[in-house]
Amino acid sequence: MNTRQLEFERIYDAPIERVWKALTDKDHMKAWYFDIADFKPEPGFEFSFTGGTDDEKFVHHCRIVEVSPPNKLSYTWSYEGYPGQSLVTFELDEPAPRKTRLTLTHRDTDTFPADNDLFAPSSFSEGWNFILGESLRNFVETTSFERSEAIKASLNDVWKILLNPNGHWGNAFGGGALVKETGWQEGSPVTWTDLEGNPGANGILTTYKDGETLEFTYYDDVDPEPDASLGEYVERFKLRTEEDGRTLLTIEIEGLGKMYQSMHDEMWEKALRMIKEKAENNGN
Missing domain, CATH: 3.30.530.20 (START domain)
Known part of the structure; x- marks a missing residue:
């Protein structure tokens, strides 16, 4: 089966340790990402959060599958009540002193129901572009x-x-x-x-x-x-x-x-x- 993969890249004027902490500390995540009750950057750790639009909310279920501080974090991403499971991966490197390049890949998004526009590639792209390009940037910079x-x-x-x-x-x-x-x-x-x-x-x-x-x-x-x-x-x-x-x-x-x-x-x-x-x- 062909799988769909979305990829996004951003460079931040911030040290890699600061960006890594933003990705893995629940108190920091609350400020720019989602309000997650608990989070531990450990393989096998499971967490959930609620997101979506004003008209429709989704409970997200995730399980961490790979952690390599401060360079890589990967976890599954699925929705309560809907079939399908995707994989989100954050990869960090330092192209220059006090600069961090973040590459995010979100694969297997085509396993979600095709009849819901909120699972369309354009919807995921809009969400990640805002999260990475505005929300996370304004938190770490x-x-x-x-x-x-x-x-x-x-x-x-x-x-x-x-x-x-x-x-x-x-x-x-x-x-x-x-x-x-x-x-x-x-x-x-x-x-x-x-x-x-x-x-x-x-x-x-x-x-x-x-x-x-x-x-x-x-x-x-x-x-x-x-x-x-x-x-x-x-x-x-x-x-x-x-x-x-x-x-x-x-x-x-x-x-x-x-x-x-x-x-x-x-x-x-x-x-x-x-x-x-x-x-x-x-x-x-």
């Missing part, structure tokens, strides 16, 4: 930006506000964010939580220059392993006194996933306004 605000207040007053975000400018983030007690020294752990105490980000205070620079570098995971390395996401606050006596506060963001840029733009703009208003009202 990062961007940087900065925002500045001139504040009619002393540098010392602005600095104090930066070190006390709880109940104030931390509220700009997702309805409220709290930083757990930290030593405010280089190397001190920094954990942000929501108002209920659930962690949202974990990192390290990587630069502390009193009244000048405050820098946090974060782990890729909210709950990092004890030996985990820091990720690429960095928040840096810089202060300087202008000739007119105002304090210039600059916030630099590096290594932010592209899919989060619009949301972070809005939150940091709000945080800057809150810091400015509090400082110019003498901290009250």
Whole structure:
């Protein structure tokens, strides 16, 4: 029997380890792929998820058949209640430093019912082109930006506000964010939580220059392993006194996933306004 094979290739401006983790970590997969209850990159592991259109949902059943970190992942792909089984394979290589080429093949798609347009090659192509070309790309590729605000207040007053975000400018983030007690020294752990105490980000205070620079570098995971390395996401606050006596506060963001840029733009703009208003009202 002839089998149909679809093939797609994308090159990402991201290291291969980052792309591999996006393909195999269920928390990362939830952000760009599907909400999968559990996933282990191990041969024989079975997982399921629901996908489809607004009008018709499908339960997908998959079983991992091959894993070779960080270069190859392959699993079966079938639909609950429908005949047929296909095979999806992700292959990764590095065409240049900090670049990853992903080749995806989806074979045996012609084993699914031919009378359903959602199983047509065009439907699969549309889905994979979006998933690989937009969703995954915007998750693994990062961007940087900065925002500045001139504040009619002393540098010392602005600095104090930066070190006390709880109940104030931390509220700009997702309805409220709290930083757990930290030593405010280089190397001190920094954990942000929501108002209920659930962690949202974990990192390290990587630069502390009193009244000048405050820098946090974060782990890729909210709950990092004890030996985990820091990720690429960095928040840096810089202060300087202008000739007119105002304090210039600059916030630099590096290594932010592209899919989060619009949301972070809005939150940091709000945080800057809150810091400015509090400082110019003498901290009250």
